[in-house]
Amino acid sequence: MEEAADVAGALSLAAGLRFDLAVLDLGLPDGNGADLIGPMRAAGAPAVIVLSALDDEPRKVAALDAGADDFVSKPFGVAEFMARVRAALRHRVQMQGGLPLYDDGGLIVDLARRVVKVAGADPKLTPREYALLHELVLHQGKVLTHRHLLTRAWEGGDADVQALRVHIRHLRQKIEARAEQPARILTEPGVGYRFVRPKE
Numbered sequence: 001m002e003e004a005a006d007v008a009g010a011l012s013l014a015a016g017l018r019f020d021l022a023v024l025d026l027g028l029p030d031g032n033g034a035d036l037i038g039p040m041r042a043a044g045a046p047a048v049i050v051l052s053a054l055d056d057e058p059r060k061v062a063a064l065d066a067g068a069d070d071f072v073s074k075p076f077g078v079a080e081f082m083a084r085v086r087a088a089l090r091h092r093v094q095m096q097g098g099l100p101l102y103d104d105g106g107l108i109v110d111l112a113r114r115v116v117k118v119a120g121a122d123p124k125l126t127p128r129e130y131a132l133l134h135e136l137v138l139h140q141g142k143v144l145t146h147r148h149l150l151t152r153a154w155e156g157g158d159a160d161v162q163a164l165r166v167h168i169r170h171l172r173q174k175i176e177a178r179a180e181q182p183a184r185i186l187t188e189p190g191v192g193y194r195f196v197r198p199k200e
Contacts, residue, residue, distance in 0.1 A: 007031040011039055019045035021088060024068075026052040026059065034059075047088040051076075057190040061145050068165055069142045071191075087141030087196070093198045102137045104197050107175055107184065109137045116175075123174040128167055133175070136185060136195035145192040157161065168193060 002019075007030050019117070022045040025035040032193040037048055050063040053074040060071045069088045072081060102109040108117040111134060116123055125133065131153040135144065145160045153159075153167070172179040183198035 007033070007036060010036050014039050014045075021045065021047045021085060023049045023051060023085075026050060026063070033065055034063050034068075036042050037063065037068055038184065039154070043066055049088055058060060060188075060191050061147070064143055064145045065147060070100055071143065076126075076181045102140065105182075106177070106198070110135060111138060118175055125171070125174060128175070132164075132171055136193065140197070142186050143192055143194045147192075149192060 002013050004013050006028050010081045024036050026033040040048055048068045049070045049072060051072050052059060063071055070084050072084055104118055116125055135149060135152045146164055150159050150164055170176040172182050172185055176182045176184060184195060184196045186196055188194055
């Protein structure tokens with residue numbers, strides 16, 4: 001594990017090392033930690049978690065849209081932080097391994113063959129619902145912003161966050177055991193959604 005106290009030090013580290021995971025604090029003495037997301041990605045860090053004492057939605061959205069996998073607000077518990085780290089590293093492995101076959105025992109999503117099964121049955125997703133599920137599963141564990149999902153599922157078409165919420169609600173009704181208490185598609189208030197494996 002390597003540490004840097006400021007932007008300049010982090011850039012120096014990034015120039016000479018390869019990382020599995022980069023954890024960036026936004027409040028650095030010589031600049032904004034969000035400015036390091038791009039350089040860390042360029043240096044080979046496939047997973048990036050951003051920390052901040054300022055829990056405001058614009059900062060979260062900006063960091064996630066810049067390429068961060070997750071955003072953790074201070075103060076935070078060690079157990080929660082380590083769970084976020086594990087999720088980010090799982091996403092890294094999936095992306096390096098190509099299109100994943102997701103199977104949690106109740107839901108199967110084969111992205112290569114575009115097949116979705118819920119308890120062995122076809123949930124009959126609309127093209128838009130499948131596009132959203134595809135993007136969420138492909139980035140399992142990563143927070144996807146409203147803008148990201150709108151861009152990918154609507155391909156630049158005319159849609160807004162309310163339309164996205166409606167489609168997510170319909171998708172939950174088809175793949176969740178209890179749509180009102182989702183175990184797979186979690187809401188990140190004011191930011192977007194995260195796809196996770198249901199807890200045992």
